[in-house]
Amino acid sequence: MTEPETARLGARIRTYRNMRRMTVRGLAVEAKASPSFISQLERGRTSASIGMLRRIATALGLTVADLFSEEDEIGHRVVRRPSRPELRTAPGTRKYLISQRPLQNVEVYAGEFDPGASTGDEPYSHGESQEILLVLHGRITVWLGPSGSASPHVLGPGDSVEYRTSVPHRVANEGDQPAEVIWVISPPTPA
Known part of the structure; x- marks a missing residue:
């Protein structure tokens, strides 16, 4: 070079x-x-x-x-639902990247949870960013804190919760209807 x-x-x-x-x-x-x-x-x-x-x-x-990439500024980008990249997740859940790479200031994901599905048995954490989870449809439970002492928060359509990504967290659909959520993370966390 x-x-x-x-x-x-x-x-x-x-x-x-x-x-x-x-x-x-x-x-x-x-x-x-x-x-x-x-x-x-x-x-x-x-x-x-x-x-x-x-x-x-x-x-x-x-x-x-x-x-x-020599692009200093990313222009407008449209992502059609069928074209969203899907991330591997736990059975019964689907997670899609909405913000496109390279991630700059914000990271946005859409998530779908079948009845009884969750992000996993144990809470997880990632990076040191601010995360907001917004429920679009259905009812989900979010646990914040280490396993065994996590606080549960039941959220319905339009409800949201905000937390640090370094706080162990877990999301589950304990209802009998599918649930859909959006995660917004800023700044983006390392992969």
């Missing part, structure tokens, strides 16, 4: 890191690199192997191609 290309790559890495409110040290830990290396890379003073770029991209919730 030329010196200007290395500088642009470093600037994009720094921009995405800042969007996710990650520190240089936090990115270094996630990418299994030294903070000094990440700092030098962001300033365009060194280059990285493709393996390192993969680890950095993964830590930022991106692809390597996203790191090299």
